[in-house]
Amino acid sequence: MRGAKSAKWVAGAAIIALAATACGGGDDDASKSKGGDKGAVNADGIFSVEVGEPQNPLQPANTMESNGSIVTDSIFSQLVDYDPSGKLEMINAESVETKDSKLWTVKLKKDWKFHDGTPVTAESYIKAWNWAANTKNNQTNASWFGDIKGFADVHPEDAKAKPKSDTMSGLKKVDDYTFTIELNAPLPYFSYKLGYTVFSPLPESFYADPKAAGEKPVGNGAYKFVSWDHKKQIKVVRNDDYKGSDKAKNGGVIFKNYTTLETAYEDLKSGNVDVLRQIGPKDLPVYRSDLGDRAVDKAYSAIQTIAVAFYTDQWKKIDPKVLQGLSMGIDRDTITKTVLQGTREPATGWVAKGVLGYQKDASGDVTKYDPAKAKQLIKDGGGVPGNKISIQFNADGGHKEWVEAVCNSITQSTGVKCTTDSKADFQADTNARDAKEVKSLYRSGWVLDYPVNANFISDLFRTGAAGNQGDFSNKGLDAEIKKADSAASLDESVAAYQKIEKELVNYMPSIPLWYYKVNAGYSEKVQNVDYAQDGDPILTQIEVKK
Amino acid sequence: MGRYVARRLLQMIPVFLGTTLLIFLMVYTLPGDPVRGLFGDKGVDPATLARLRHEKGLDLPILQQYWNYMTGIVLHFDFGDQIASGRPVTDVLGDAFPVTLRLAGMAFVIEIVIGIGLGTIAGLRAGKLTDNVVLIFTLLIISIPVFVLGFIIKTVFAFQLGWIDPNVSNDAKWGELLAPAIVLGSLSLAYVARLTRTTMAENLRSDYMRTAIAKGLPKRRIVGVHLMRNSLIPVITFLGTDLGALMGGAVVTEGLFNVKGVGGTIYESIQKREGTTLVGLVTILVLVYLLMSLIVDLLYAVLDPRIRYA
Numbered sequence: 001m002r003g004a005k006s007a008k009w010v011a012g013a014a015i016i017a018l019a020a021t022a023c024g025g026g027d028d029d030a031s032k033s034k035g036g037d038k039g040a041v042n043a044d045g046i047f048s049v050e051v052g053e054p055q056n057p058l059q060p061a062n063t064m065e066s067n068g069s070i071v072t073d074s075i076f077s078q079l080v081d082y083d084p085s086g087k088l089e090m091i092n093a094e095s096v097e098t099k100d101s102k103l104w105t106v107k108l109k110k111d112w113k114f115h116d117g118t119p120v121t122a123e124s125y126i127k128a129w130n131w132a133a134n135t136k137n138n139q140t141n142a143s144w145f146g147d148i149k150g151f152a153d154v155h156p157e158d159a160k161a162k163p164k165s166d167t168m169s170g171l172k173k174v175d176d177y178t179f180t181i182e183l184n185a186p187l188p189y190f191s192y193k194l195g196y197t198v199f200s201p202l203p204e205s206f207y208a209d210p211k212a213a214g215e216k217p218v219g220n221g222a223y224k225f226v227s228w229d230h231k232k233q234i235k236v237v238r239n240d241d242y243k244g245s246d247k248a249k250n251g252g253v254i255f256k257n258y259t260t261l262e263t264a265y266e267d268l269k270s271g272n273v274d275v276l277r278q279i280g281p282k283d284l285p286v287y288r289s290d291l292g293d294r295a296v297d298k299a300y301s302a303i304q305t306i307a308v309a310f311y312t313d314q315w316k317k318i319d320p321k322v323l324q325g326l327s328m329g330i331d332r333d334t335i336t337k338t339v340l341q342g343t344r345e346p347a348t349g350w351v352a353k354g355v356l357g358y359q360k361d362a363s364g365d366v367t368k369y370d371p372a373k374a375k376q377l378i379k380d381g382g383g384v385p386g387n388k389i390s391i392q393f394n395a396d397g398g399h400k401e402w403v404e405a406v407c408n409s410i411t412q413s414t415g416v417k418c419t420t421d422s423k424a425d426f427q428a429d430t431n432a433r434d435a436k437e438v439k440s441l442y443r444s445g446w447v448l449d450y451p452v453n454a455n456f457i458s459d460l461f462r463t464g465a466a467g468n469q470g471d472f473s474n475k476g477l478d479a480e481i482k483k484a485d486s487a488a489s490l491d492e493s494v495a496a497y498q499k500i501e502k503e504l505v506n507y508m509p510s511i512p513l514w515y516y517k518v519n520a521g522y523s524e525k526v527q528n529v530d531y532a533q534d535g536d537p538i539l540t541q542i543e544v545k546k
Numbered sequence: 547m548g549r550y551v552a553r554r555l556l557q558m559i560p561v562f563l564g565t566t567l568l569i570f571l572m573v574y575t576l577p578g579d580p581v582r583g584l585f586g587d588k589g590v591d592p593a594t595l596a597r598l599r600h601e602k603g604l605d606l607p608i609l610q611q612y613w614n615y616m617t618g619i620v621l622h623f624d625f626g627d628q629i630a631s632g633r634p635v636t637d638v639l640g641d642a643f644p645v646t647l648r649l650a651g652m653a654f655v656i657e658i659v660i661g662i663g664l665g666t667i668a669g670l671r672a673g674k675l676t677d678n679v680v681l682i683f684t685l686l687i688i689s690i691p692v693f694v695l696g697f698i699i700k701t702v703f704a705f706q707l708g709w710i711d712p713n714v715s716n717d718a719k720w721g722e723l724l725a726p727a728i729v730l731g732s733l734s735l736a737y738v739a740r741l742t743r744t745t746m747a748e749n750l751r752s753d754y755m756r757t758a759i760a761k762g763l764p765k766r767r768i769v770g771v772h773l774m775r776n777s778l779i780p781v782i783t784f785l786g787t788d789l790g791a792l793m794g795g796a797v798v799t800e801g802l803f804n805v806k807g808v809g810g811t812i813y814e815s816i817q818k819r820e821g822t823t824l825v826g827l828v829t830i831l832v833l834v835y836l837l838m839s840l841i842v843d844l845l846y847a848v849l850d851p852r853i854r855y856a
Contacts, residue, residue: 055584055630064586138598140584143591159596211632230633230641231806232716256716259814263804266712270704396817427578427819434582434590445587466589 039527044251045544046237047274047526049537050264051255053231057214060200061132061139066277069197070536071255074236075115075219076200077244079106079125080191084533086356086451088191091244092120092201092220094177096194101186101488108177112243114203115224122179124220126171128202130154135163137210141198143466147190149182186486188493192356192450222248222540231257248540249528265521274523275537281398284341284519291521300535301354301451302516303347306391306406307444308509311436311471314385321381323508326389327366328374329413330406336514339405344514350456350504352446352515354533357453357494362501367512371413384416392421392442394429399443406513433469442470444510451533452490453497457481461509472509554843558836563616565832566825570612573821580604580629580819602629615822619829626822635826638811643830645718646800646807650792652723653731658785661735662778665742669777670769672747680743684736696729696802713804726803730796734788741784745777752776775849782849786842790835 054068063072079093090096094107112120131137133145135155145151149170154163170182183190193199201220206213217225222244223236237252256273258264261280267273269290279287288295308315308323332346345353349362365373378384391407393399400422407418421439423429432438446467449455458481459465463473477500484496520537522529528543581598582590599605603614618624625635668680687695703725704712714722749755750773758772796809808827815823 053631057632064584064588135593135597138594138601140591140594140598142594155593157593159593159600214632229716230631230637231811257806259801259804259806259810263713263802266700266704267804270712272711272713272715423577425578425817427580427583427817428576430582430587431577431579466591467587469589 039545041249041527041543042251042546043249044238045525045546046252046254047250047542047544048233048254048256048272049275049539050258050261050268050273050277051234052259053257054234056140057211058217058225058228059132059139059210059214060128060202060219061141061144061198062214063197064141066536070277070539071234071236072197072200072217072219073221073536074223074253074539075217075221075225076197077219077221077246078195078197078199078201079108080195081246082192082195082451082533084354086354086533088195089245091195091246093194096191098191101188101190101486102183104181104183104190105174106179106181109243110177112220113241114201114220115218115239116203116205118203118205120201120220121176122173123176124201124203125199126167126173126179128200128206129171130167131202131207131210132198133168134166135159139198144193144196144198147183147185147187147193149184151184188485188487188490189356189450189452189454191490192452196449222246223253226252233257246540250540250542250544253539268521268523271523271525274526275529275542276520276522277518277536279519279521284343287519287521294521294524296518296520296522296529296531297343298518298531299345299353300447300516300518300531301352301533302445302447302535303350303352303456304344304443304445304513304516305347305350306441306511306513307470308441308472308511309436309438309470310473312438312440314389314440318385319381320506320508321377322384323381323511324366324505325374325377325379325381325414326384326410326416327508327511328368328370328377329410329416330511330513331369331409331413332367332514333369335402335405335409339402340514343517343519345517347512347514349501350460350510350512351453351497351501352448352456355448355451355453355455357498357501359498359501362498363505363512364502366505366508369413374414378414378416387415388417388419388440390419390421390440392423392429392432392438392440394424394426394443395422396425403443436471438470441511444469445516447516447535448533453494453501454484457497457500457504458485461504461507470510472507474507474509477503477507551840551844554840558833561836562829562832566616566829567612569825569828570615570821571608573816573819573824574608576816576819578819580821583818584630602627604629611821615825619826625826625829628823629820630818635823638823639826639830642806642808642811642827645805646793646796646809648718648720649723649727649730649796649800649805649807650789652720652727653734653792654785654789656727657731657735657738657788661738662742662781664735664739665781666746666769666774668739668743669746669750672743672750677743680739684739687732687736692729692733692798693802695732696726696799699725699729700802716806718805723805726799726805729802730792730799734784734792737784738781741781742777745780746773749773749777779846779849782845783842786838786845787835789838790831793834794831 051070052067055065056062056068058072060072060076063069077091081089081091083089092112094109096106098104114120129145132139133142133151133154142155148168150168153165154168172180203218205218222239222242224239226235226237228234234255238248261278262282264273264276265280265283268276336344336346348360348367351358391403393403403420407420410416410418460467461472462481463478480500484493487493487496518531518535526542526544528541530538532538581595603611615626618626627634628638664680668677671677700712703709710725758768793808797813800807800809812827
């Protein structure tokens with residue numbers, strides 16, 4: 001399936017969060033996504049992909065980590081999807097239209113069926129969304145329906161309160177294949193959110209036993225679920241009745257469970273697994289020479305930042321100039337080349353590459369290394385309170401090396417004392433963040449949920465946004481975000497967000513570091529392997545050689 | 547004998563309660579919350595978080611959680627559900643145990659056969675060349691950390707020679723488990739060999755051995771029955787407790803060879819703060835330990851008639 005859909009978190013999953021020991025490495029930006037010689041193709045061939053055991057049952061609204069979402073995405077199709085440039089494509093929807101960005105009309109394609117043979121109708125969507133949003137059903141992604149009118153009735157903020165209703169008033173069926181979605185407020189890019197897994201339809205059989213359905217999901221996607229052998233593998237096969245444009249060019253996929261990236265890489269070399277999503281730090285220096293054409297090095301839409309705990313005494317009344325200075329004191333070029341072995345690309349803004357509205361150099365000079373100016377800016381801004389900072393990170397995610405490098409870089413160039421604040425693991429790290437116990441700065445990251453720049457601004461820097469864990473708050477910015485959200489068209493909204501991104505230098509809600517890249521590889525058995533904006537391989541277009 | 551067994555079984559109850567309570571408290575004091583972990587980096591929805599916590603009973607005081615969990619185990623053999631996946635812990639254990647049992651069993655057999663074999667050879671020829679070779683060999687094995695040994699075996703036999711697959715596949719066939727079993731059993735193998743050698747060398751000089759030889763018994767009988775029976779007592783003690791250690795301590799080996807067993811599950815449960823899974827696993831390991839030491843004690847009486855319990 002083409003495009004970006006899963007809201008994977010950058011932080012804990014060792015999958016994405018990797019850094020490695022210093023040691024030079026090739027730095028070829030040209031992505032060799034479709035390398036390898038083309039051989040005869042076996043259209044029914046089955047290949048295997050490295051994954052970890054999904055954390056949750058395979059219910060679309062309950063899967064947010066990458067191990068589960070790659071599977072649910074193969075089994076479920078949504079109304080829309082995106083092409084690699086971030087443009088919207090219709091999948092299960094015939095059309096998604098709006099006049100005022102508030103009332104959306106969705107027309108479905110009529111010949112779609114679930115894997116159990118029942119038709120996909122307007123009801124399949126409305127009922128599924130109402131079920132997922134309902135607080136009674138404890139879906140971890142329920143808050144995604146928050147834009148829809150009547151969400152508060154099915155999902156009261158107080159955990160103890162009972163939902164007032166079982167349905168959201170914003171969802172209305174027009175006929176069997178048409179329904180309308182009314183939002184609380186206009187949102188020009190709402191149609192883009194609809195490509196996310198959480199907005200999948202569910203068959204009638206799901207509600208009889210949702211728990212069992214999570215073990216044996218029935219979807220409407222390009223692949224049909226076959227079996228889930230826990231902690232070993234999940235098997236899906238091509239859905240021959242699939243009506244979408246992204247029909248599978250292979251017979252099926254086996255999602256093979258690996259506990260470490262190193263063992264997966266060994267298995268790739270000995271031909272026991274076909275597609276990897278990530279190469280472990282240990283093998284990064286050698287994987288290009290090991291795999292040749294089959295080594296993948298491609299940008300995807302995720303960014304690493306240093307976030308600021310604005311609730312601490314240190315940063316409460318900070319002049320943004322100080323943060324600009326700290327940002328200019330980081331030598332991104334050298335760190336990405338040496339410590340990170342060319343697996344990242346220095347960031348020049350807050351919005352990652354590959355999303356609608358990405359602009360180069362949005363942050364101006366503040367992401368350029370300039371020790372003299374850095375010192376001057378910090379001085380002008382009144383200095384760092386205490387002249388001492390620390391960066392919190394989780395030690396289990398492979399972040400230690402680069403956090404230390406960033407720290408050293410800051411200390412050397414600006415004279416501000418910098419220490420690392422290591423938390424044992426991701427659990428402890430999020431714990432400190434939720435409890436507002438971060439002492440100074442913390443490592444943060446963001447992978448796209450939907451390919452619009454708003455996702456990297458509104459969901460991170462709006463007052464009270466779930467991703468805004470550092471309590472950044474600026475009334476002026478909130479007002480501008482609101483204005484951008486109520487723009488008449490998508491283009492205007494994107495443009496408004498582009499303007500906001502350029503202004504972020506004046507607030508410095510976080511310090512952008514670098515964009516992520518996919519460093520992966522595949523076996524000789526497969527070809528046409530490419531990776532989507534979210535970093536996952538595009539399964540449907542992979543071909544198995546004879 | 548019967549009273550002794552009964553007493554030993556009764557002793558298991560406080561040990562069982564103590565260990566499980568300790569583990570429960572330890573997991574509880576670690577920072578991080580399993581339910582919060584489900585939401586990842588993107589921030590939480592407080593209402594869903596609170597509901598999930600309430601549903602799993604995680605908002606209760608720790609001792610009450612412990613009480614609920616233990617009564618579940620004892621009364622209904624219900625080990626609870628995993629927090630993240632919602633799978634019953636008994637299923638998780640049922641998946642992990644057979645694999646590890648097989649792996650540990652193979653390691654155990656390798657350990658006994660090669661360990662006792664080498665020890666006997668060295669013990670009978672104490673001070674000679676063979677003895678020194680065995681001593682150096684075992685010293686080498688003891689001093690190499692498990693992951694280094696595993697890595698060497700993988701590099702040589704999988705990557706250089708291509709005799710074996712580097713990792714164990716999902717079926718965990720016997721042949722595939724051979725390499726990890728050797729790695730797992732090697733450390734104990736060295737200990738067993740050295741233990742056997744020492745006690746054998748010592749007992750060779752004892753009076754009853756001289757008597758046996760003086761009686762003109764055939765050599766096979768002297769070594770096989772008279773010498774072995776006495777010399778194996780400390781070895782059996784070691785082996786008994788070692789089986790428990792093999793099952794629990796397979797974390798490194800299982801990780802190295804991608805074996806989906808108890809070791810990996812323990813590691814993962816700690817990382818995800820899955821208290822219920824962890825306590826379930828540890829409870830079973832405790833039972834294995836207790837059972838093994840009981841068997842060892844009973845074997846004593848068989849091996850040495852002088853050791854009899856009332």
